[in-house]
Amino acid sequence: MRIDLRYTEIGARRFGEAKGRININNNSTITSVDLIDDKVSIEFLFTSSYEPNVGEIRIKGNILVSDSKENIERTIKEWGRSGQKNLPADIAEDIHNAIISNCIIETVILAREIQLPSPVPVPRVSMKDRERSREGTESYIR
DSSP: OEEEEEEEEEEEEEOSOOOSOOEEEEEEEEEEEEEETTEEEEEEEEEEEEETTTEEEEEEEEEEEEOOHHHHHHHHHHHHHTTSSOOOHHHHHHHHHHHHHHHHHHHHHHHHHTTOOOSSOOOOOOSTTHHHHHTTOTTSOO
C-alpha cells in the first residue's frame, strides 16, 4: 500500500487564555472516499481541541492510496455498504496512522505559534534523579 498525503487547509484558533487543567482531544475523521482512476482518494479532517473552550487546531487533507485492485475494491465497497462511515479495519488502521503521524507534527508547531500547550506530552528532564540513573552503567561509554 502506498499512501500520499497532502494538506488542503490548515487553521489554528485560540479562544482564550489557557488556565488550570486543559483537556486536549486529538481526532482523525475520514469525511469522504472516492475512486479516482485506479486509486482511492480519501478526504480527512484532523482536529486538536483544547477544552474548556481554549482553542482548536484543524487540518483538512487528502490521501491518495495505491494498492492492489482487490484492496481498492474492498475499500470502496465497505465505504458504500457502511453508509459512508467505515473502511476495512486493516486499511482504516493504516490510513488513520498516516493521518495522525503526519498531522500531529503540524499541530505541535501550530500550537507553539498561537501559544497553546503541545497536543502531545513533551519529554521532561529531571536532574534530581540523575545520579540514580547512572547506577549500574559504569561500563557504558559516556
